[in-house]
Amino acid sequence: ETGVTQSPTHLIKTRGQQVTLRCSSQSGHxxxxxxxxxxxxxPQFIFQYYREEENGRGNFxxxxxxxxxxxxxxxxxxxALELDDSALYLCASSTVGGHEQFFGPGTRLTVL
Amino acid sequence: xxxxxxxxxLLSVFKGAPVELKCNYSYSGSPELFWYVQYSRQRLQLLLxxxxxxxxxxxxxxLNKGETSFHLKKPFAQExxxxxxxxxxSRGGADGLTFGKGTHLIIQP
Numbered sequence: 315e316t317g318v319t320q321s322p323t324h325l326i327k328t329r330g331q332q333v334t335l336r337c338s339s340q341s342g343h344x345x346x347x348x349x350x351x352x353x354x355x356x357p358q359f360i361f362q363y364y365r366e367e368e369n370g371r372g373n374f375x376x377x378x379x380x381x382x383x384x385x386x387x388x389x390x391x392x393x394a395l396e397l398d399d400s401a402l403y404l405c406a407s408s409t410v411g412g413h414e415q416f417f418g419p420g421t422r423l424t425v426l
Numbered sequence: 427x428x429x430x431x432x433x434x435x436l437l438s439v440f441k442g443a444p445v446e447l448k449c450n451y452s453y454s455g456s457p458e459l460f461w462y463v464q465y466s467r468q469r470l471q472l473l474l475x476x477x478x479x480x481x482x483x484x485x486x487x488x489l490n491k492g493e494t495s496f497h498l499k500k501p502f503a504q505e506x507x508x509x510x511x512x513x514x515x516s517r518g519g520a521d522g523l524t525f526g527k528g529t530h531l532i533i534q535p
Contacts, residue, residue, distance in 0.1 A: 318469075347522050356430075356512050357470070359522030370520025404470065413458065413477065413516075415523065417470040 318418035337405030428453040432526035449513030
């Protein structure tokens with residue numbers, strides 16, 4: 315069984331740029347959620363994808379957007395990067411209605 | 427809006443001592459509560475959830491709806507319990523998890 319994988323591990327961007335983060339869900343999982351974890355904070359829910367559509371969203375502006383592909387992998391896109399976007403971005407997969415979310419190792423984004 | 431509060435940023439206890447990590451929540455409905463753990467250099471993983479009422483690695487947690495708490499307990503701490511612990515709440519559906527800020531548990535030898 316393959317766990318959740320994320321790429322890249324780290325990246326550095328400058329303010330105003332755009333970034334795409336990628337996630338492959340665990341085998342058998344059809345739902346993907348994205349979280350932002352700032353330093354010293356718990357993860358914050360960004361949004362969730364199921365059947366290639368966003369079906370839940372946290373308190374994040376529209377410049378945070380995503381995609382889910384037929385193989386259930388997902389992308390998180392952030393436009394017009396701000397310094398406060400510097401954080402660890404976590405992807406989690408689950409089965410629909412499943413109670414447990416399985417997390418990836420995260421992508422560390424630094425915005426300068 | 428729902429909220430999860432973990433009042434202790436850091437908790438240090440000696441090996442063999444009892445451990446209690448506090449978690450309080452605010453939500454008007456019937457939430458599902460979870461404890462997630464992150465060991466050093468490992469990813470976040472589920473430790474236990476209130477609906478299963480099971481004990482994992484000697485840890486238990488009871489949902490107290492009157493006090494809106496879901497404290498995590500273990501009678502005898504072990505060094506391998508040292509980790510970051512997050513309490514989380516789910517409203518169900520597609521709303522994702524709401525996490526507390528976490529408690530760093532250090533078990534001293």
